[in-house]
Amino acid sequence: MKNIFTPIRLVILSILALVSCNQNQQELSVSSPNNKHVLTFKLTAQGAPEYQLTSGGESIIEPSVLGMAFQDSEPLQQNLKIINTERNTVDTSWDQPWGEFKMIQDRHNELIVHLQETTGKNRLVTIVFRVFNDGIGFRYQFPEQPHLKEVKISDEKTTFTFPEEHNVWWIPVHSENSYYESLYRKTPISKTDTINTPATFETKSGKYLAIHEANLTDFASMTLRKTNNKQYEAELVPWANGVKVYAKTPFESPWRTVIVADKPGELVTSTLMLNLNEPSKIEDLSWILPSKYIGIWWGMHLEKYSWGQGDKHGATTENTKRYIDFAAENGLDGVLVEGWNEGWDGDWTADGTAFSFTKSYPDFDMEAVCNYAAQNNVRLIGHHETAGAAAHYESQLEDAFKLYHKNGVNAVKTGYVNKYLNKKEWHDGQYGVRHYRKVIESAAKHHIMIDNHEPVKGTGLQRTYPNLMTQEGGRGQEYNAWSADGGNPPEHTTILPFTRMLSGPMDFTPGNFDFDYKTPQGAKVQTTLAKQLALYVVMFSPLQMASDLPENYIGKPEFQFVKDVPVVWSDTKVIDAKIGEYVVMARKDWDEKNWYLGAITNAEARTVNIPLTFLDANNVYIAEIYADGDEAHYQSNPYPVSITTQELDKTKTLSLSLAPGGGTAVRFVLKE
Numbered sequence: 001m002k003n004i005f006t007p008i009r010l011v012i013l014s015i016l017a018l019v020s021c022n023q024n025q026q027e028l029s030v031s032s033p034n035n036k037h038v039l040t041f042k043l044t045a046q047g048a049p050e051y052q053l054t055s056g057g058e059s060i061i062e063p064s065v066l067g068m069a070f071q072d073s074e075p076l077q078q079n080l081k082i083i084n085t086e087r088n089t090v091d092t093s094w095d096q097p098w099g100e101f102k103m104i105q106d107r108h109n110e111l112i113v114h115l116q117e118t119t120g121k122n123r124l125v126t127i128v129f130r131v132f133n134d135g136i137g138f139r140y141q142f143p144e145q146p147h148l149k150e151v152k153i154s155d156e157k158t159t160f161t162f163p164e165e166h167n168v169w170w171i172p173v174h175s176e177n178s179y180y181e182s183l184y185r186k187t188p189i190s191k192t193d194t195i196n197t198p199a200t201f202e203t204k205s206g207k208y209l210a211i212h213e214a215n216l217t218d219f220a221s222m223t224l225r226k227t228n229n230k231q232y233e234a235e236l237v238p239w240a241n242g243v244k245v246y247a248k249t250p251f252e253s254p255w256r257t258v259i260v261a262d263k264p265g266e267l268v269t270s271t272l273m274l275n276l277n278e279p280s281k282i283e284d285l286s287w288i289l290p291s292k293y294i295g296i297w298w299g300m301h302l303e304k305y306s307w308g309q310g311d312k313h314g315a316t317t318e319n320t321k322r323y324i325d326f327a328a329e330n331g332l333d334g335v336l337v338e339g340w341n342e343g344w345d346g347d348w349t350a351d352g353t354a355f356s357f358t359k360s361y362p363d364f365d366m367e368a369v370c371n372y373a374a375q376n377n378v379r380l381i382g383h384h385e386t387a388g389a390a391a392h393y394e395s396q397l398e399d400a401f402k403l404y405h406k407n408g409v410n411a412v413k414t415g416y417v418n419k420y421l422n423k424k425e426w427h428d429g430q431y432g433v434r435h436y437r438k439v440i441e442s443a444a445k446h447h448i449m450i451d452n453h454e455p456v457k458g459t460g461l462q463r464t465y466p467n468l469m470t471q472e473g474g475r476g477q478e479y480n481a482w483s484a485d486g487g488n489p490p491e492h493t494t495i496l497p498f499t500r501m502l503s504g505p506m507d508f509t510p511g512n513f514d515f516d517y518k519t520p521q522g523a524k525v526q527t528t529l530a531k532q533l534a535l536y537v538v539m540f541s542p543l544q545m546a547s548d549l550p551e552n553y554i555g556k557p558e559f560q561f562v563k564d565v566p567v568v569w570s571d572t573k574v575i576d577a578k579i580g581e582y583v584v585m586a587r588k589d590w591d592e593k594n595w596y597l598g599a600i601t602n603a604e605a606r607t608v609n610i611p612l613t614f615l616d617a618n619n620v621y622i623a624e625i626y627a628d629g630d631e632a633h634y635q636s637n638p639y640p641v642s643i644t645t646q647e648l649d650k651t652k653t654l655s656l657s658l659a660p661g662g663g664t665a666v667r668f669v670l671k672e
Ligand code: NOJ
Pocket: 297, 338, 385, 415, 417, 453, 454, 472, 478
C-alpha cells in the first residue's frame, strides 16, 4: 500500500485563550508565513464578525462582514462575543499521486475564533482563518449545540469588499448554461451581476486576486452577487424549493478562498485550494493511472457519426476496434466510446430516463471490444451520459460500475447535458454536490477514475478522491464543432489558465489537426496547428485527449508531440503571461527528467523571448521545437508547423515567433 503523505515537519502551536469581555473589541491578526499578508478579525460595536486583509501594507479586502442566515431562526451575524481563540502554525508537505507538482508545501498560520451569541439562544459559531503565502482561506463551523440542530440555511452573509472598483474576468451564473460553459468577459465590477467562481480580479496596483472555494462538501456552491461597485456577497445556489443548504450540527462550510498574486502566473501555481482539502480517502492508489486517450467522439460533434442507432452509429464493435488499433499503434492508453448504450435514439438531451448503463446497443459487443482492447494493451474508456437524470443514474450506479470493472474499464466519462438535474435542481446546488460525490465514491469502490462533464465546479476534491481525474466545467474544444458564435475565439485559452483552471484539471480536449471540416453552424477551430500542440502543456488534465479523428493524425509529423507529451507534471512554472493575451508555461515530466514548454497567443502575432533559466543546471537538452511555420495564421493558414531541433541549456534564451492565434510547443530532452 502506498502512503501518499510524507509529513516533513508539522509544528502545531496551540494557544487556547479565554478572552475577556473588553478583548472583544480587540483586533486579532494572523499573518502569512512570509509576513506579507495580514488578516485581521474583529467584532463591530454590534458584535458582528468582520475580517480584512492587507498584503505588503496594501489593502486587499476592506472590513467585510461574515455571517449565516437560517430559515425558521434568527441570522447569526451580530450580538456575538469571542469566547476563545486558538492559533496554529503548520509547516509540512505532502506528495501528490498526480498533479502539476509532485510535492506540495503546506505552510500557513491559523486563527480560530470561537463565537457565541450574547442574546437569545446563545448559539455558537466558529470561524477558522488560514493565511498562506499565496492567499487566505476561511470557513464557518457550527458545533453541536442545544439551539442549533437541524438547520435550513437561507443565506450566507460573507462579503468581499475591495478598496476600489477592480476589473474582473467573470462568467455569469445559470443564465447562459448551467455548467460554466461561457466565454469569460473582462469588465469593471459595476458591469457584472452575479458571477461564478473562480472570479479573477486585477487591481489598479497590478495585483491579481482570485475568489473561489475549497472542499465543497454537502453544501451549495458559492457564487458572488454584486452588492455595489466594490463589493460582492456570497450567494449560495438554492434547491428548487429555495432552501440553500440543509444541515445538521455539527457541520462546516467549504473554505472561502482568496488567492493574492503579484503576477498572473502566481494564480496558476497557487496550491491553497489543494491544501484546504482533506488527504486522500483512497489508500490503494495503484489503479489510478493518468493517461492519454482518443475517442469515438469528435465524429459525433461533426455529425459524421451519431450517438443513436442508424447508418451513422459511431459506437459499433468494428469502429471501436479500428480506434483501438490506432491507439495501440500510437501508444495511446484509452479509447472513449460514446453512444454504446441504450437511450440515445431521438432527442437524448430532453429526458435521460431512457438511458440504460448496462445494456449495449446490438451492434456494440462490450465483451468482445474489451477483450480486443486488452490484447492490444489499450483500455476502453466508459461513458455515462445522464442528460441530467441524476436519480435515474443513481439507481443503476452500482450495476453500471460493476459491469465496467468486470470488463477491465478503469475510467468513465460522465455527462449531465440538461439545464437541470432531475428536471428541477441546479448542477451546483447541494443536490448536485451530493450526487457528484456519490458518483466519485461509488466509482472509487469499483476502482474507476472519473472524467466529469457538466459538473459542479472543482474545489480541490481530487486530493481526497484522486480518482476524480478531470472535469469539463468550462467551454472546451467541442464548441469549435457547433457553436453558433463560430467557436472559441483565440484569446479564450489565454484566459482559462487564470480563471477556469484555478478550479482544477480540465478535459478541454486539445489536439485538433483538421481545420477544413464544415458544420451547419460554421464553427471553426480558431488556432494554428502548433497552438493545438502547445495546449497540451498549458491545459492540465491527467486524462488528456487527442481529440481529432484518427484519420486526421495519420502521416502527420506533428502528432509525435501528442504522443510524447506527458499528462502529469512534477513541476510547473509560468514563465510569462498576460491574461487574455499570451501564456508561456514550462513543466517538468513526472520522472523529473525532461522539460516541456507551451507558448500560446491570442489573435495577435508576437515574439516572446524565453530565458531558459528553468532548465536544470549543468544539463544539456535537445529541444524539439514545434513552432508556427511561415505565414501561419489561425484564420487563413493554420497548418504550417516548423519542426526543428536545437541543443540548449539554462544559460540560453529561446526566441519564439507566435503567429496570430498561434503557439509553440517544445520538448526538452535531457542529453545523457
Ligand atoms: C457533452 C460533453 O461535453 C461531450 O463531450 C459529450 O460528447 C456529449 N455531452 C455527449 O455526452
